[in-house]
Amino acid sequence: MQNSLITINRYLLSIFKKKDLPYDLSNFTILVVEDSEHMQNLMASMLKVFGVGEILACANGIEAMDLLRVLQASKKSKYLTSVDIVLMDWLMPRGNGEQLLAWIRKSEKDAIRFLPVIVVSGYTTEYIATKSRDMGANETLVKPISGTNLARRICSVIDHPRPFIKSLDYFGPDRRRQNVGYKGRERRATPAEEVKVKNNV
């Protein structure tokens, strides 16, 4: 009798343990940078139904830089919340995505330069995906957007915070996403003694 109760308990525990909860984004603040009013409204509304706590919006990169300077400052009003994720369009007049991303990654403030950035691009070629990756974007979302795609990118940024790499010509998330076996000649590795690791930044 006792043994069967233990078995049932274990079974129930395993069920509860396996049941994953959908993410709760109510403590998140996401900044949307998009010049098109319709697209900006759409993305903000989608984030709202995703349960994002606070959604901020800017029409171009210049506005976004001004806002981030204030919100990511180490000393600021307690009523201001820091931005957790930036969702930015690539093509915008007055400070486009490329300029904004470069500004973020070159910032001296950790609260800005380590910000997760999702680039939303209307270009259908791979050019923007490669370009934004090489400039330090965490994720790229090619338009047209869908609920599934947007949710997937947000979850990916939460689930896989890749280490940041600083080299002579790059600063941003590690561009090597997968740790898969490669049998050819190693062409990219920097010897371990030449890599300085800073933990828990």
Added chain:
Amino acid sequence: MSDRFKVEMYKIANRLKARMGARYKDQEEGFLAPDVIEEADKLIAQLCEISPDVIGKHLDNLSALWESMRDTPNSPERTETAEKIFTLSHEIKDMGSLCHYELIAYFAESLRDYIARTDLNLKAQVVTIQAHLDAMQICHRKGFRTDAGPEAEELKKMVKMAIDKYH
């Protein structure tokens, strides 16, 4: 960066997960509830319901911008107007592809990429931009969606001829 180290690696703490609370600590892969994703897709569908009107207004603005650019070839605002045409074309392309007006999206993208080239002379612009505008107006008026089929091919051919004439 010091001379000794060629690369610095910053292993960052997962603050985003921490923000959601302890209950997600052991969850490796996350997801959003399917009903909220469905709700988000409904928002796209709602926007698409009004998209013909939005695209129509964008096309009117585009025509007005183009007319002012065409009629004032020596205006100092020419570059600014070209930028506005670029932005508006990009918006039409976004809206078109979001709401499955693929043919309009095709011409809008083509116009956006064309206007981005600064070395164009007015004569070439008159023919090429006008051809793009005409093609988009026809698509909008007749409700053409797909970028395949005889009508689509005919319009594409017309625009291509206009582009090729000066290149």
